[in-house]
Amino acid sequence: MINRIFYILLISQLWACNKSQSGEDDQSTESNPEFMGGKSGTIFDASSNAYKAPINDLSEDDMAKHLVGDGFFESRFVTSPAVVNPGLGPLFNNTGCDGCHQKEGRGKPMVGRGPQGSQMLVFVSMPTGEPxxxxGPVPVPGIGFQILDQAVFGQTPNAVVSLTWEEQPEQTFEDGAPYTLRKPKLNLTLADGSAFPSGMLQSVRQPLPVFGLGLLEAIPEADIIANESATGKVPGRLNWVWSVTENSKVLGRFGRKASIPSVVEQAGKAFALDIGLVNEVFKEIAQGATGPNDEPIEISKEAIEGAAFYLQTLAVPARRNMKDTDVLRGEALFTELGCVGCHQPQWKTGDHSVKGLANQVIFPYSDFLLHDMGDGLADNRPDFEATGKEWRTPTLWGIGLTETILPQASYLHDGRARSLTEAILWHSGQAEAMKEGFRGLPVTDRDALIKFLRSL
Ligand code: HEC
Ligand code: HEC
Structure with a gap:
């Protein structure tokens, strides 16, 4: 705790120092893309802790809430009965949030039984039946919507999961330089040896980074909705999804298919399913476990809202090397090739009870809409209105620090892309022309585009 407070003080000093050096006044920071998370939501830190810093301008009370929430996010849960953090399981995927979102980032593309669990999730559903x-999706009998591949002592996990990678045939850039992409192959076996229902749909997911989420939530809903019919961009679609807190259909914003309405709902769901803690926010609990499904509450609503508040008040790292000539060239190419048609640079947040989240000009590089990305990336598992080929444009802010945060991290929904170049080369469907544009660039321009992405 002391360490953290010291760290926060240090960061705010660096911040003050940076501001005075650049002589930035309020006017020019308003829409300065260096300030990716806006004036209040940007942190000047390019270290491996860059995704873990609070936004500026938090009130004393909000800072206290942030620190308490951090405690829940970083807790590791154990089997009941225990004095500290009991309630794990009976089935689960990992023992805590940061077991998957390592350093508040994306985690590794790995599944299976490690000492603490898996970092990837496998979502499942049936192609037809009663949602x-x-x-919504149709549950798999006896399992639900998510494979829980870990179990506490004496219980059996849903399945044994393993992931291997299949190298694809060699391809070339237009200048003849070769590349090979890899695709995941998921092997699922029911733990008791019986077969999964035939036709079961499955989708492997690498965790998403979890910083800057309060800023994203503070973007007015009307602005995202208006984007669906905006001209001059690549058309995309909204996902209307079920909210368990509001008991109605609402706009989906989070998750790789925009199937989650809010950070609080995602936190509740993660506590319930990924870790196995019975809670009031997300009432459905691990299916397939033996024993009663009416266990007492294992984690309070306050703790879930606390963990969510922590993520909502995490800042975004500032851009780096913005004036580098290659970076500027790469930025121009990003526009010319049409990447901005989906990875829309700039947004503005609306009013918010947390001052630092309100009315910020931010640069998440997403249109928050679903796009058909072609057969290569398709998981063929629809989720509410998202088809099996559609994915929500992911944010690109902070992406340049991915490998600083976690060297083994990779890109795209299932972590198949080992580099930013591979991530672009998988683009197809509505992004086919832009991918082809990239493939046709001379190597110096390809490098410049990657350098631009690294500056984000
Ligand atoms: C077993 C690994 C795992 C654990 C444990 C886990 N997550 Fe996640 N998380 C994921 C994956 C995978 C996704 C992407 C889901 C998808 O594809 O829709 C995700 C997505 C999210 C998102 C959405 C981010 C966005 O930008 O859309 C939030 C928020 C989140 N998790 C919060 C949490 C919290 C809070 C906890 C702890 C209670 C937690 N997670 C525990 C794997 C995990
Ligand atoms: C039609 C919309 C669209 C266009 C155009 C587009 N993208 Fe994407 N981009 C996406 C979607 C959707 C994903 C996520 C796909 C997935 O995970 O399977 C993505 C993923 C990425 C990623 C990986 C992000 C991560 O966190 O793993 C990078 C990098 C990226 N895009 C860069 C680019 C660049 C550079 C261009 C232009 C050459 C571009 N994109 C054009 C929609 C688009």
């Missing part, structure tokens, strides 16, 4: 909530 659990209106318009």
């Amino acid at each position: 659990e909530v209106p318009g």
Whole structure:
């Protein structure tokens, strides 16, 4: 705790120092892309802790809430009965949030039984049948929507999961330089040896980074909705999804198919399913476990809201090397090739009870809409209105620090891309022309585009 407070003080000093050096006044920071998370939401830190810093201008009370929430996010849970953090399981994927979102980043593309669990999730559903909530996916009998591949002592996990990678045939850039991409192959076996229902749909997911989420939530809903019919961009679609807290359909913002309405709901769901803690926010609990499904509450609503508040008040790292000539060239190419048609640079947040989240000009590089990305990336598992080929444009802010945060991290929904170059080369469907544009660039321009992405 002392360490953290010291760290926060240090960061705010660096911040003050940076501001005075650049002589930035309020006017020019308003829409200065160096300030990716806006004036209040940007942190000048390019270290491996860059995703873990609070936004500036937090009140004393909010800072206290942030620190308490951090405690929940970083807790590791154990089997009941225990004095500290009991309630793990009976089935689960990992023992704590940061077991997957390592350093508040994306985690590694790995599944299976490690000492603490998996970092990837496998979502499942049936192609036809009765959805659990209106318009939602159809649960797999005895399992639900997520494979829980770990279990506490004496219980059996849903399945044994293993992931291998298949190298694809060699391809070339237009200048003849070769590359090979890899695709994941998921092997699922029911733990008791019986077969999964035939036709079961499955989708492997690498964790998403979790910083800057309060800023994203503070973007007015009307602005995202208006984007669906905006001209001059690549058309995309909204996902209308079931909210368990509001008991109605609402706009989906989070998750790789925009199937989650809010950070609080995602936190509740993660505590319930990924870690196995019975809670009031997300009532559905691990299926397939033996024993009663009406266990007492294992984690309070306050703790879930606390963990969510922590993520909502995490800042975004500032851009680096913005004036580098290659970076500027790469930025121009990003626009010319049409990447901005989906990775829309700039947004503005609306009013918010947390001052630092309100009315900020931010640069997340996403349109928050679903796009058909072609057969290569398709998981063929629809989620509410998202089809099996559609994915929500991911944010690109902070992406340049991915390998600083976690050297083994990779890109795209299932972590198949080992580099930013591979991530672009997988683009197809609505992004086919932009991918082809990239493939046709001379190597110096390809490098410049990657350098631009690294400056984000
Ligand atoms: C077993 C690994 C795992 C654990 C444990 C886990 N997550 Fe996640 N998390 C994921 C994956 C995978 C995704 C992407 C889901 C998808 O594809 O929709 C994700 C997505 C998210 C998102 C959405 C981010 C965005 O930008 O859309 C939030 C928020 C989040 N997790 C919060 C949490 C919290 C809070 C906890 C602890 C209670 C937690 N997670 C525990 C794997 C995990
Ligand atoms: C049609 C919309 C669209 C266009 C155009 C587009 N992207 Fe994407 N981009 C996406 C989507 C959707 C994903 C996520 C796909 C997935 O995970 O399977 C993505 C993923 C990425 C990623 C990986 C992000 C991560 O966190 O793993 C990078 C990097 C990226 N895009 C860069 C680019 C660049 C550079 C261009 C231009 C050459 C571009 N994109 C054009 C929609 C688009």
